[in-house]
Amino acid sequence: MSNPLVSFSEELASTVARAGQSVVAVHARSRFDSSGVHWSPGVVVTADHALRRDEDIRITAPDGSRLNAELVGRDPGTDLAVLRAQGLTAAVAEKAEKTPAPGSVILAVGRFKDSASAAFGVLSSVSGPSQTWRGGKLDQVVRVDVALHPAASGGAIVDAEGKLVGIATPVLSRVAVFAIPPVTVQRVVETLLAHGRIPRGYLGVGLQPVAIPEHLKSTLKLPGAAGLIVISADPDAPAGQAGVTIGDVLVALGGATIQRPEDVQQVLDSGSVGKKLSARLLRGGKLLDVDVTVGERPRKG
Amino acid sequence: MLPQGFGEVAERLRRSTVQVFSGTRGAQGTGSGVIWSSDGTVITNAHVALGDAALVELWDGRSIETRVAARDARADLAVLKLGVTGLAAVAWRDSTSLRPGELVVAVGNPLGFVGALTTGVVHASGSVRGLGRRRWVQAAIRLAPGNSGGPLADAEGRVVGINTMVVAGGVALAIPSDNVVDFLKRGSRPALGVVVRPVDVGLLVLEVIPNSPAENASLLIGDLLVSANGRRIESMDDLGDAIDQSAGALLKIGFFRGDRRREREVSVRLGASRAEAA
Numbered sequence: 001m002s003n004p005l006v007s008f009s010e011e012l013a014s015t016v017a018r019a020g021q022s023v024v025a026v027h028a029r030s031r032f033d034s035s036g037v038h039w040s041p042g043v044v045v046t047a048d049h050a051l052r053r054d055e056d057i058r059i060t061a062p063d064g065s066r067l068n069a070e071l072v073g074r075d076p077g078t079d080l081a082v083l084r085a086q087g088l089t090a091a092v093a094e095k096a097e098k099t100p101a102p103g104s105v106i107l108a109v110g111r112f113k114d115s116a117s118a119a120f121g122v123l124s125s126v127s128g129p130s131q132t133w134r135g136g137k138l139d140q141v142v143r144v145d146v147a148l149h150p151a152a153s154g155g156a157i158v159d160a161e162g163k164l165v166g167i168a169t170p171v172l173s174r175v176a177v178f179a180i181p182p183v184t185v186q187r188v189v190e191t192l193l194a195h196g197r198i199p200r201g202y203l204g205v206g207l208q209p210v211a212i213p214e215h216l217k218s219t220l221k222l223p224g225a226a227g228l229i230v231i232s233a234d235p236d237a238p239a240g241q242a243g244v245t246i247g248d249v250l251v252a253l254g255g256a257t258i259q260r261p262e263d264v265q266q267v268l269d270s271g272s273v274g275k276k277l278s279a280r281l282l283r284g285g286k287l288l289d290v291d292v293t294v295g296e297r298p299r300k301g
Numbered sequence: 302m303l304p305q306g307f308g309e310v311a312e313r314l315r316r317s318t319v320q321v322f323s324g325t326r327g328a329q330g331t332g333s334g335v336i337w338s339s340d341g342t343v344i345t346n347a348h349v350a351l352g353d354a355a356l357v358e359l360w361d362g363r364s365i366e367t368r369v370a371a372r373d374a375r376a377d378l379a380v381l382k383l384g385v386t387g388l389a390a391v392a393w394r395d396s397t398s399l400r401p402g403e404l405v406v407a408v409g410n411p412l413g414f415v416g417a418l419t420t421g422v423v424h425a426s427g428s429v430r431g432l433g434r435r436r437w438v439q440a441a442i443r444l445a446p447g448n449s450g451g452p453l454a455d456a457e458g459r460v461v462g463i464n465t466m467v468v469a470g471g472v473a474l475a476i477p478s479d480n481v482v483d484f485l486k487r488g489s490r491p492a493l494g495v496v497v498r499p500v501d502v503g504l505l506v507l508e509v510i511p512n513s514p515a516e517n518a519s520l521l522i523g524d525l526l527v528s529a530n531g532r533r534i535e536s537m538d539d540l541g542d543a544i545d546q547s548a549g550a551l552l553k554i555g556f557f558r559g560d561r562r563r564e565r566e567v568s569v570r571l572g573a574s575r576a577e578a579a
Binding site: 212246247282284 | 525561
């Protein structure tokens with residue numbers, strides 16, 4: 001009769017060995033290496049924060065071979081970065097079809113030097129779509145309770161079957177490790193492969209929350225008690241071009257009610273660049289609709 | 302390091318500090334106040350004593366319904382008359398004699414802690430960037446919203462200012478005691494009844510106070526005020542000066558509403574001295 005603890009331990013080790021077949025080590029910073037996941041043939045996903053350089057990036061494949069990798073693009077908002085590694089023959093990660101329930105056993109699988117690295121934990125919570133403090137959009141917030149070694153950042157969080165639940169990052173929350181879910185990773189990978197960056201929508205106005213006077217709220221049948229007043233408008237930017245001016249109060253954008261700055265961000269972040277959105281404004285006590293063609297936020301520097 | 306008898310200083314100050322509750326039409330003010338004279342005169346911030354009435358709670362637990370006797374929204378000061386005598390009033394000191402580094406104490410009711418005391422030092426005294434030309438006592442002292450309207454005092458417990466706001470970097474701003482004395486002599490100043498913010502071209506109206514001269518003159522949220530009595534206004538001070546010069550008379554305001562090619566004009570009748578906000 002076999003000891004159940006021994007067989008549990010053996011199961012864990014073989015799960016790590018299996019999942020580790022698609023996890024690589026990423027060498028792009030001095031102190032600790034990080035990890036990456038072979039997402040699709042020749043494409044590796046890793047943690048953006050652990051990539052300290054844009055060039056001279058090397059990876060170690062599960063079979064111990066070393067390859068050069070080229071940076072395709074970064075999305076600091078979700079802490080993801082995409083690398084292209086020609087000739088990587090490792091297995092492509094098998095994605096979990098659904099996120100396991102809180103309390104399910106998970107493993108953090110990374111690659112450290114010439115070994116797979118593992119940490120054992122549980123999935124702590126799964127909640128709906130959210131925006132990270134860095135401004136990226138997560139389709140699901142998956143928190144895991146696991147002691148993540150710095151070298152396992154960007155590695156795989158896998159379920160008990162060894163299937164990928166998400167990419168491990170410790171920098172999106174001060175208190176928990178996040179697993180960036182496959183649906184979010186897929187979206188970022190596609191955008192970065194196509195554009196090399198995540199384009200963010202841009203209106204070119206400065207906004208401040210204001211309370212909408214009660215009499216206007218009721219006579220105009222406005223859904224919200226607040227809006228965003230325009231305190232500056234670049235006449236050459238998308239909103240200025242559409243006629244939006246200082247003093248206008250934005251109450252809806254693209255059909256979504258606007259009450260807080262985050263509401264605008266949410267509309268702008270969901271692939272809005274180049275789209276024509278209807279902006280509903282309160283001006284001189286009346287409502288006014290204008291069409292704004294969303295631009296792309298100018299990049300820093 | 303604290304001076305002798307500091308405990309007594311703090312206790313005396315605490316007995317001269319009151320809690321102020323006010324509220325009308327959904328707006329709520331909660332803060333502190335200072336018993337300025339033993340005949341029941343209490344000084345607080347105008348933004349704490351919203352509306353015409355307020356409820357004052359003394360250190361001994363007595364609570365008194367009171368009316369706002371005078372208000373100066375631009376100075377952010379209000380006077381409440383308690384109609385009770387024999388109260389422990391504060392002593393005050395001319396704030397212009399304060400030197401940077403002097404120890405100061407504040408008593409208030411921050412976050413619901415009644416009579417909480419904090420200490421700090423005077424940082425500077427004078428105007429603050431972005432807040433016009435008025436003078437403030439600036440102190441490195443930790444304050445919370447419930448401190449608004451409460452006393453800032455020197456090491457001997459003499460009030461040097463009324464705690465009013467906290468700016469970037471955690472610096473607390475107090476209205477200098479000498480401004481309080483001026484206000485008590487002068488009484489209410491007329492107010493237009495708008496909350497504004499300076500923008501590129503003028504002053505942008507963020508809020509119009511119900512039943513104020515501004516509302517009666519049909520000014521609206523989003524209006525961009527650019528002139529007063531024919532002179533350009535670029536700062537809150539400019540508008541304040543124009544209001545002071547038109548007390549009891551008509552104030553002609555030039556403004557834009559959406560269309561920036563057409564300057565509109567409205568005449569506002571300023572009340573003599575009623576309890577209005579901002």
